[in-house]
Amino acid sequence: MTLKRNLVNGQSTTLVAIRRIGKTGLIRHLLAQLPAGHTGIYLDILPTESMKELLNALATAVFSTIPEQSKPGKLILDFIKSLRPVIVFDPLTGFPQLTVDVRPGEAERHIRSVLGCLEAYPEKVIIAIDEFQQIMNYPEKNTDAFLRSIIQSLSNVRFIFSGSQQHLMMQLFADPSRPFYQSTGFLKIDKIDADEYVAFIRHHFQHRGHKIEDETIRAMMEWADLHTYYVQLLCNRVFASAGKNVDDELWKQQAARLLLEQEIVFFKYRDLLTKQQWALLKAIAHEGKVFYPTSKDFISKYDLGSPATVLRSLQALQQKEMIYSDYNKEGQMFYSVYDVLFRRWMQGK
Known part of the structure; x- marks a missing residue:
């Protein structure tokens, strides 16, 4: 497997896929299959909204994974405990959830310290950060620059950066002006x-x-x-x-x-969208794949207004994760509806 080979050979990897295609399952399976001398840590940061919440997610993941029996493990967990986290247990899974109360600006320093502790761990550490594009929604500026400055100094810790919003992941890792540009291998999960x-x-x-x-x-x-x-x-x-x-x-x-x-869910979509967004969503669902959403033929076929209106609606639907963009085998970009059931429902109308 390319992903496993990259990580074992010391290369961090960016993994992208549309939602619900099996990305998270693949990552968890890989972390469970790491060779001896490697420790895998998984955290999903989609629910996080700030650096402080990222710290909580990282601390929780480390606390739940690193065994306390070894001296290095005890040192790491002692440091996390020194932050005086509030620990609660999920009533369904029984897993601990840590909340660290830090002052503004302190989260960055503690994230650096946690990763520094893992750098000194006697095993190679693989950290999988799922839905990594969420950092672009944090109120703190230049979060990717801050994280890149830490990560590039680590030699014992490697990362999987995964995300389902492909256009945002491409901004983070394929834009020459961004700090993470060409810093990792790049893999796309297909069907x-x-x-x-x-x-x-x-x-x-x-x-x-x-x-x-x-x-x-x-x-x-x-x-x-x-x-x-x-x-x-x-x-x-x-x-x-x-x-x-x-x-x-x-x-x-x-x-x-x-x-x-x-x-009932499909009708709720209508309530959540503007009239123009709803019309475009229905049109894309009817077509299955749309290669030229601002073309005269497509707009007139579904009475979508002007190209500018379509572009605004297209952007809004992507932000709401109602649609996604991808490329076919010939390299042509198309737009499609995430919810296959909605697509089939609309095609039956």
């Missing part, structure tokens, strides 16, 4: 190979005594746009309701039920 996915799904159905044809599986995957989350969601529903044989009628019935259940 699972269709043939391998068919074999995987067929195995699980047949293992429980359900007969299913490859053509049926392919039709289900096409409906779910080969998007991991939606493929698994549909397969789970079909599996739960399956008899001895699984046919097209059964999976289409379950797909229709999924859309019906989600209608």
Whole structure:
């Protein structure tokens, strides 16, 4: 695996993928499979809104991962405890959550100190920071410059910077004017190979005594746009309701039920958006993929107003993570709707 090879060989890596494609699962699997002499630490910073909350997420992740039995581990955890965190336990998972009460401007110093402690740890440390683009929303200025200044001085700690807002991750790591430019390897997670996915799904159905044809599986995957989350969601529903044989009628019935259940969510989208944004979202959903959203043909087909209006709505929908941009195999950029169920619902209207 390229990601594992990069990290073991000392290269930090940027990992991008659209939401719910399996990125987080891949990272967690990798951290669990690190070779001897390596320690993996995972933190999701999407809920954080400031450097102080980033410190809390980092302290929690380190506290939950580093064993206290060893002398180096005890030194790291003693330092975190010296910050006098309030420790509560999640009632569902039982995992600790740390909250450090620091004065304005102190969070940066403590983040530097925590990473400095990990630099002295006797094992190689891999820190995976999920939804890294969230730092662009922090009120503190030049957060990426601050983090880059620390990270470039570390030799024992390597990072996975992952994110689902691809346009923001590209700004952080592919813009020559940004501090993280060309500082890491770069990997993009695409959809699972269709043939391998068919074999995987067929195995699980047949293992429980359900007969299913490859053509049926392919039709289900096409409906779910080969998007991991939606493929698994549909397969789970079909599996739960399956008899001895699984046919097209059964999976289409379950797909229709999924859309019906989600209608209230789809109508909520309308309430959250302006009239122009809603119209553009519907248009992109109808098309599936839109390569030229400001073209005269596309705008007139769906009565979207002016190109300037479309551009403003396009930007707003991306910020709200209702749509995303990507490239096809020919290198052409397109826009598509994140929610595959919404897309199918609109296409049925």
